[in-house]
Every structure is written in C-alpha cells, then in structure tokens.
Amino acid sequence: MVLKAVLFDFNGVIIKDEAIHRVLNDELLLSENLPPQGKEFWKVCVGRSDRAGLKELFKLRGRFVTEEYLDKLIAKKAIAYRQKLEQLETLPIYPDVSQFIEQMFNSGYKLAVVTGAIRSEVEFILKQGKLGLFFDDLVAGDDIERSKPDPEGYLLAIDRLNKLYPDLNLLPSECLAIEDTFVGLESVKAAGIQAVAIANTYPFHMLQRRANWTVDRFEDLEFDRLTKFFETSECQTSGE
Template sequence: MVLKAVLFDFNGVIIKDEAIHRSLIDELLLGENLTPQGRQFWQVSVGRSDRACLKELLKLRGRFVTDEYLDKLIAKKAIAYRQKLEQLEALPIYPDVVQFIEQMYNSQYKLAIVTGAIGSEVELVVKQAKIGMFFDTIVSGDEISQSKPDPEGYLLAIERLNKIYPDLHLLPSECLAIEDTFAGIEAVKAAGIQAVAIAHTYPFHMLQRRANWTVDTFADLELDRLNDFFGGAKSGDEQLA
C-alpha cells in the first residue's frame, strides 16, 4: 500500500467560512418567515451540502419544497456568499494550508477537493487564493446526488483521477482525505479511505476516536509519518498528536 492521492474537504479545511455559511442560511430562513435555530444548524448542516442542509432545516419546520425551489434558494445563497467574500479584506484561508497543499503537490501526489459546497463557490475561493493549479479535480455538491456522510463524492474523485491518469490505478486504500466534521469523516471511512481529522471545527478530543489521525493544524501533519504508515502498511488506527 502506497500513498498516491490526498483529498481535501473545503469548508472548514481550506477556508474558515462556517460562520459565513451559517449567517447566510439564517438569512434564507428569515426570508421564508422562519426563525433560525443555532442548535439545529450544527445538528443537520455542518459537513453536509447546502441542498441537504436546507432541505432538512425546512423539513424540521414542516416545509417540504421542490428541487426547483431548493435550486433557487441555493442560487440566492451563492450570490450572497460571493458578496460576503468580496467585502473581506482577505480570504479567511487557514494558516499553513497553502504551504501544505504546495508540499503535497511538489511531492507528486494527486490532489482533489471533495465538498458539499457548490462549484461556483469553490472556484471563486481557489482562484482568489491562487491554489487552483494544484488540484487535478474538484467534486462539488452540485455534481453529486448524495451529501456526506455518503461516500459518493469521494468515490467520484477517485474515478475521475483514474480517468485523468489511466496508469494510476488508484484505490481508496491509497488515498488520504482531510476532514473537519463527523459527516465528512464518516464519508471518508465509508469510501475505504484513510481519514485525517483536523480540529478546525470541532475540538481535538471529539474527533480523535473517529479518524485514523487527528491533528490541530496542518503544521502538525507530518509527511514522513504518513509515508511510514502507508509504506509500512500498518494495521489499525494511529493518532498524530
């Protein structure tokens, strides 16, 4: 077993924008004459796609909407998201993430983003952050039918990488995925991929038992130790602390 690809979640891993998403979801709910509920947001939204989030939040309030209506809400949120980012002096990119991405790229790993965010939001950020050239593919929330914790997005990323590189013969066991939420970690492990949890959204101790590795920051994610794990084909889980 060798490490061939590193797969990144987006919100909460590359960009610190959960608070922005929460405020925009709240605004959408208010526009539907519904009162936002903070606890429900964390229960049904974090780590999931906008579509899954809005559908569940509306359902909990007795609203059952069509896919076409959800499309309109999501498009409205996407416009507001762009406007929010344009108002910021600098993108809230996590410290050390760009350096880590560059390190993985220079080490010849194939890189992908797998996210529930819609493609236009991801493209906006990677363009402004000047990191788009490092990724071979981006699987966004508007390209999949099932949100995390379903593994569909991760399996699609592997499929795409194998199409881009026919000689790669990439297997899930040869991938590493970096996530920050419970739903994301579940999706990674359901796909048969090794999971790194980064304590951006939840405390270290809440993630530690769910992932193969847990770190506080990208600076703590040591490439040599990862290579030792994959090269040595150890069994069981190990924690990077």
C-alpha cells in the first residue's frame, strides 16, 4: 500500500475563519428575529456545511425552513463573508499550510479540498492565497447532499480523482485526510481513510484519540515516517 493522495478540509485547516462564520451566523439569526448562538455553534456548525449548520440552528429555535429559503440565507451569508474578507489586510490563511501544500504537490501526491463550505468562497480564497493551482479537485458543500460526519464528500473526491486520472486506481486506504474537527474526523474514518488531526480548532489532547496522527502544526508532521507507515504496514484506524 502506498500513499497517493492528500485530502484537505478547508475551514480550520487552510483558513482560520471560524470566528467570521460565528459572527455571520449570529447576524443571520438576528435578522430573522431569533436569538444568536451560544455553545450551539460548536455543537452543530463547526465542521459541518453551512446548510447543515444553519438548518439545525433554525430547528433548535422552532423554525423549520425550506430548502429554497436556506438557499437564500446561504447566498446572503456568502455575500457578507466575501465582504468581511475584503475588509482584511491579509487573508487569515494558516502561515504554515501554504508551504506544506506546495511540498505535497512537489512530492507528486494528488491533492483535493473536501469541505462543506460553498464553492465560490473556497475558490476565491484559494485564488487569493495563490493555492488553487496545487489542487486537482475541490469537493464543496454545493456538491454534496449530506454534510460531514457523513463520508460522502471524501468518497466523491476519490471518485473524481479516479476519473481525472484513470490509471490512478485510488482507494480510500491510499489517501490521507487532514481535519481539525470531531465531525470531520468521523467523516474520514467512515470513508476508510487515514486521518491527521491538526490542533487549530480543538486542543491536541481532545483530538489525539480520534485520529491516526495528531499535530499542533504542519511542520510537526513527520511525513517520512508517515509514508513508511503506508508502505510497510496495513492501514489502521486507531490513533497514534
């Protein structure tokens, strides 16, 4: 078994924008005359798609919204998100992620983003951050019906990479996914993929037992050791 592809979550792995999403969710709720989030943000929004998170926030307040109305809310939030980013001097991309992505690209791995964020947001940030050219594919919230922790997004990314590269014959066990949330790691595990947890959103000790490898920063990831794991042993699901 060899490592062939590295799959990246987006929010909390490539860009530090959870605080922005929390503010925008509160603004949406208040505009609908509903109370803002408390700890619910961490319970139902972090790691999930905008659609899944907003739907649950409204449900918890006794408001059941149609898919069409959710579309309008998501579009409204997307505009506000773009405006927030444009007000910043620099995008809040994690400082060590760009070098790591380039290193993976130069090492010949296929790269993809798998996220619940909407495509327009992700493409804008990847372009502004000069990262878009490194990725072979992007599976966004627009492309999936079921949010993480469902494995749909990761399995779709593998299917797409195989269609892009017919000789790749990529299996889930030949992939590595990088996540920062509990639901993201559940999604990776359900897809049969090995997981690296990066402690950007939750503390190291809270992630350690949920992933195969856990690091505080990308530079802490012993990639030579990790690739040897793929080459010399059967893939495991227990943490290291």
